[in-house]
Amino acid sequence: QSALTQPASVSGSLGQSITVSCTGTSSDVGSYDYVSWYQHYSGKAPKLLIFEVSNRPSEISSRFSGSKSGNTASLTISGLQAEDEGDYYCSSYTTSDTVLFGGGTKVTVL
Amino acid sequence: EVQLMEAGGGLVQPGGSLRLSCATSGYTFSSYWMFWVRQAPGKGLVWVSRISSDGRPTGYADSVKGRFTISRDNAKNTLYLQMNSLRPEDTGLYYCARETWGMAANYWGQGTLVTVSS
Numbered sequence: 001q002s003a004l005t006q007p008a009s010v011s012g013s014l015g016q017s018i019t020v021s022c023t024g025t026s027s028d029v030g031s032y033d034y035v036s037w038y039q040h041y042s043g044k045a046p047k048l049l050i051f052e053v054s055n056r057p058s059e060i061s062s063r064f065s066g067s068k069s070g071n072t073a074s075l076t077i078s079g080l081q082a083e084d085e086g087d088y089y090c091s092s093y094t095t096s097d098t099v100l101f102g103g104g105t106k107v108t109v110l
Numbered sequence: 111e112v113q114l115m116e117a118g119g120g121l122v123q124p125g126g127s128l129r130l131s132c133a134t135s136g137y138t139f140s141s142y143w144m145f146w147v148r149q150a151p152g153k154g155l156v157w158v159s160r161i162s163s164d165g166r167p168t169g170y171a172d173s174v175k176g177r178f179t180i181s182r183d184n185a186k187n188t189l190y191l192q193m194n195s196l197r198p199e200d201t202g203l204y205y206c207a208r209e210t211w212g213m214a215a216n217y218w219g220q221g222t223l224v225t226v227s228s
Protein backbone atom coordinates (compact mmCIF):
# COMPACT_ATOMS: atom_id res chain seq x y z
CA GLN A 1 0.00 0.00 0.00
CA SER A 2 2.16 2.88 -1.21
CA ALA A 3 0.84 6.37 -0.64
CA LEU A 4 -0.66 8.29 -3.53
CA THR A 5 1.92 10.60 -5.10
CA GLN A 6 1.60 14.33 -4.54
CA PRO A 7 4.17 17.09 -5.16
CA ALA A 8 5.90 18.07 -1.94
CA SER A 9 5.17 21.74 -2.50
CA VAL A 10 3.27 24.09 -4.77
CA SER A 11 3.36 27.87 -4.59
CA GLY A 12 1.51 30.72 -6.20
CA SER A 13 0.94 34.44 -5.85
CA LEU A 14 -2.12 36.06 -4.33
CA GLY A 15 -5.02 35.86 -6.76
CA GLN A 16 -3.39 33.19 -8.95
CA SER A 17 -4.64 29.67 -9.55
CA ILE A 18 -2.66 26.60 -8.58
CA THR A 19 -3.19 22.90 -9.13
CA VAL A 20 -2.14 20.06 -6.85
CA SER A 21 -1.89 16.65 -8.49
CA CYS A 22 -2.50 13.25 -6.91
CA THR A 23 -1.29 10.23 -8.85
CA GLY A 24 -2.33 6.71 -8.02
CA THR A 25 -2.84 3.50 -9.93
CA SER A 26 -5.58 1.52 -11.61
CA SER A 27 -6.19 -0.08 -8.20
CA ASP A 28 -7.23 3.15 -6.52
CA VAL A 29 -7.67 6.55 -8.23
CA GLY A 30 -8.20 4.93 -11.61
CA SER A 31 -10.85 2.50 -10.37
CA TYR A 32 -13.29 4.66 -8.45
CA ASP A 33 -14.61 8.20 -8.31
CA TYR A 34 -13.94 8.13 -4.57
CA VAL A 35 -11.20 10.74 -4.42
CA SER A 36 -11.28 13.29 -1.61
CA TRP A 37 -9.18 16.34 -0.76
CA TYR A 38 -8.41 17.75 2.68
CA GLN A 39 -6.77 20.87 4.05
CA HIS A 40 -4.77 20.16 7.18
CA TYR A 41 -2.82 22.15 9.71
CA SER A 42 -0.64 19.87 11.81
CA GLY A 43 -2.18 19.06 15.16
CA LYS A 44 -5.60 20.27 14.01
CA ALA A 45 -8.56 18.40 12.58
CA PRO A 46 -8.33 18.00 8.78
CA LYS A 47 -11.00 19.83 6.77
CA LEU A 48 -12.82 18.14 3.89
CA LEU A 49 -12.67 20.25 0.72
CA ILE A 50 -13.75 17.86 -2.03
CA PHE A 51 -15.40 14.43 -2.07
CA GLU A 52 -16.18 12.05 -4.94
CA VAL A 53 -13.59 13.76 -7.20
CA SER A 54 -15.36 17.06 -7.72
CA ASN A 55 -18.11 17.58 -5.15
CA ARG A 56 -17.81 20.32 -2.59
CA PRO A 57 -19.39 20.39 0.88
CA SER A 58 -21.79 23.33 1.08
CA GLU A 59 -19.54 25.32 3.41
CA ILE A 60 -16.49 25.14 1.14
CA SER A 61 -15.66 28.04 -1.16
CA SER A 62 -16.19 27.56 -4.91
CA ARG A 63 -12.54 28.58 -5.31
CA PHE A 64 -11.74 24.93 -4.60
CA SER A 65 -12.45 22.47 -7.38
CA GLY A 66 -11.50 18.88 -8.17
CA SER A 67 -11.13 16.73 -11.25
CA LYS A 68 -9.74 13.40 -12.38
CA SER A 69 -8.22 11.92 -15.50
CA GLY A 70 -7.18 8.29 -15.52
CA ASN A 71 -5.02 7.56 -12.48
CA THR A 72 -4.45 11.21 -11.60
CA ALA A 73 -6.74 13.49 -9.62
CA SER A 74 -6.26 17.23 -9.25
CA LEU A 75 -7.25 19.96 -6.84
CA THR A 76 -7.37 23.51 -8.20
CA ILE A 77 -7.41 26.54 -5.94
CA SER A 78 -8.38 29.67 -7.83
CA GLY A 79 -8.03 33.25 -6.60
CA LEU A 80 -5.32 32.15 -4.14
CA GLN A 81 -5.65 33.80 -0.73
CA ALA A 82 -3.24 34.04 2.19
CA GLU A 83 -5.44 31.75 4.30
CA ASP A 84 -5.05 28.98 1.71
CA GLU A 85 -1.53 28.30 2.93
CA GLY A 86 -1.29 24.87 4.51
CA ASP A 87 -0.98 21.19 3.79
CA TYR A 88 -3.30 19.46 1.34
CA TYR A 89 -3.94 15.73 1.13
CA CYS A 90 -5.77 13.60 -1.38
CA SER A 91 -7.25 10.22 -0.56
CA SER A 92 -8.76 7.41 -2.59
CA TYR A 93 -10.70 4.23 -1.99
CA THR A 94 -8.87 1.15 -3.28
CA THR A 95 -9.75 -2.23 -4.75
CA SER A 96 -8.48 -3.79 -1.48
CA ASP A 97 -11.35 -2.09 0.41
CA THR A 98 -8.95 0.29 2.09
CA VAL A 99 -8.31 4.01 1.79
CA LEU A 100 -4.98 5.53 0.73
CA PHE A 101 -3.83 9.05 1.43
CA GLY A 102 -1.32 11.00 -0.59
CA GLY A 103 1.94 12.13 0.95
CA GLY A 104 0.68 15.69 1.26
CA THR A 105 1.47 18.97 -0.52
CA LYS A 106 2.53 22.17 1.19
CA VAL A 107 0.87 25.15 -0.48
CA THR A 108 2.67 28.47 -0.11
CA VAL A 109 1.18 31.81 -1.04
CA LEU A 110 3.86 34.19 -2.27
CA GLU B 111 -23.29 20.30 16.75
CA VAL B 112 -21.33 17.22 15.68
CA GLN B 113 -18.44 16.50 18.04
CA LEU B 114 -15.82 13.75 18.15
CA MET B 115 -13.34 13.48 20.99
CA GLU B 116 -10.52 10.98 21.14
CA ALA B 117 -8.98 9.70 24.37
CA GLY B 118 -6.68 6.96 25.56
CA GLY B 119 -3.37 8.02 24.08
CA GLY B 120 -0.17 8.03 26.08
CA LEU B 121 3.33 6.66 26.44
CA VAL B 122 3.72 2.90 26.04
CA GLN B 123 6.72 0.61 25.67
CA PRO B 124 7.33 -1.34 22.46
CA GLY B 125 5.25 -4.49 22.50
CA GLY B 126 2.65 -2.91 24.75
CA SER B 127 -1.04 -2.20 24.20
CA LEU B 128 -3.37 0.78 24.25
CA ARG B 129 -7.08 1.21 23.65
CA LEU B 130 -8.16 4.45 22.05
CA SER B 131 -11.72 5.68 22.25
CA CYS B 132 -13.66 8.29 20.31
CA ALA B 133 -16.74 9.67 22.02
CA THR B 134 -19.24 11.24 19.65
CA SER B 135 -22.27 13.49 20.02
CA GLY B 136 -24.59 15.68 17.98
CA TYR B 137 -25.66 13.07 15.45
CA THR B 138 -26.98 9.52 15.14
CA PHE B 139 -23.75 7.59 15.64
CA SER B 140 -25.24 4.25 14.58
CA SER B 141 -26.00 5.58 11.09
CA TYR B 142 -22.44 6.35 10.04
CA TRP B 143 -19.33 4.44 9.12
CA MET B 144 -16.21 5.59 10.94
CA PHE B 145 -12.45 5.82 10.30
CA TRP B 146 -9.22 5.99 12.26
CA VAL B 147 -6.40 8.01 10.68
CA ARG B 148 -2.96 8.73 12.14
CA GLN B 149 -0.11 11.15 11.58
CA ALA B 150 3.44 10.39 12.66
CA PRO B 151 5.53 13.38 13.76
CA GLY B 152 6.53 15.40 10.70
CA LYS B 153 4.79 12.99 8.34
CA GLY B 154 1.53 12.85 6.41
CA LEU B 155 -1.90 11.46 7.14
CA VAL B 156 -2.23 7.68 7.00
CA TRP B 157 -5.51 5.79 7.00
CA VAL B 158 -5.60 3.07 9.67
CA SER B 159 -8.99 1.36 9.64
CA ARG B 160 -12.68 1.67 8.88
CA ILE B 161 -15.83 0.17 10.40
CA SER B 162 -19.37 -0.08 9.13
CA SER B 163 -22.31 1.53 10.90
CA ASP B 164 -23.37 -1.82 12.37
CA GLY B 165 -19.89 -2.77 13.60
CA ARG B 166 -18.26 -4.79 10.81
CA PRO B 167 -14.56 -3.93 10.45
CA THR B 168 -14.09 -3.36 6.74
CA GLY B 169 -10.36 -2.90 6.38
CA TYR B 170 -7.00 -2.24 7.94
CA ALA B 171 -3.81 -0.70 6.61
CA ASP B 172 -1.17 -3.37 5.99
CA SER B 173 1.05 -1.75 8.62
CA VAL B 174 -1.46 -2.48 11.42
CA LYS B 175 -3.23 -5.61 10.17
CA GLY B 176 -3.21 -8.36 12.80
CA ARG B 177 -2.22 -5.95 15.57
CA PHE B 178 -5.01 -3.36 15.67
CA THR B 179 -8.76 -3.98 16.03
CA ILE B 180 -11.44 -1.41 15.33
CA SER B 181 -14.79 -1.70 17.08
CA ARG B 182 -17.75 0.41 18.18
CA ASP B 183 -20.50 0.52 20.77
CA ASN B 184 -23.55 2.13 19.20
CA ALA B 185 -25.32 2.25 22.56
CA LYS B 186 -22.49 4.41 23.92
CA ASN B 187 -21.92 6.41 20.69
CA THR B 188 -18.26 5.46 20.94
CA LEU B 189 -15.64 4.17 18.51
CA TYR B 190 -12.59 2.19 19.67
CA LEU B 191 -9.17 1.17 18.42
CA GLN B 192 -7.43 -1.63 20.30
CA MET B 193 -3.72 -1.46 19.53
CA ASN B 194 -1.51 -4.44 20.44
CA SER B 195 2.15 -5.27 19.82
CA LEU B 196 2.89 -1.58 19.47
CA ARG B 197 6.03 -0.48 17.62
CA PRO B 198 7.92 2.82 17.65
CA GLU B 199 6.63 3.50 14.15
CA ASP B 200 3.07 3.52 15.53
CA THR B 201 3.91 6.78 17.31
CA GLY B 202 1.70 9.64 16.22
CA LEU B 203 -1.49 11.60 16.56
CA TYR B 204 -4.55 9.38 16.09
CA TYR B 205 -7.73 10.92 14.71
CA CYS B 206 -11.20 9.44 14.52
CA ALA B 207 -13.42 10.65 11.71
CA ARG B 208 -17.01 10.28 10.53
CA GLU B 209 -17.44 9.04 7.00
CA THR B 210 -19.62 10.76 4.45
CA TRP B 211 -20.17 10.15 0.73
CA GLY B 212 -17.48 8.41 -1.25
CA MET B 213 -15.31 7.28 1.68
CA ALA B 214 -14.57 10.89 2.60
CA ALA B 215 -14.55 12.12 6.20
CA ASN B 216 -16.36 15.34 6.98
CA TYR B 217 -16.04 15.44 10.76
CA TRP B 218 -12.84 14.80 12.69
CA GLY B 219 -11.71 14.83 16.27
CA GLN B 220 -8.70 16.79 17.49
CA GLY B 221 -6.61 13.64 17.90
CA THR B 222 -4.96 11.74 20.74
CA LEU B 223 -1.19 11.31 20.91
CA VAL B 224 0.35 7.85 21.10
CA THR B 225 4.05 7.55 21.86
CA VAL B 226 5.73 4.14 21.65
CA SER B 227 9.15 4.31 23.23
CA SER B 228 11.29 2.57 25.81
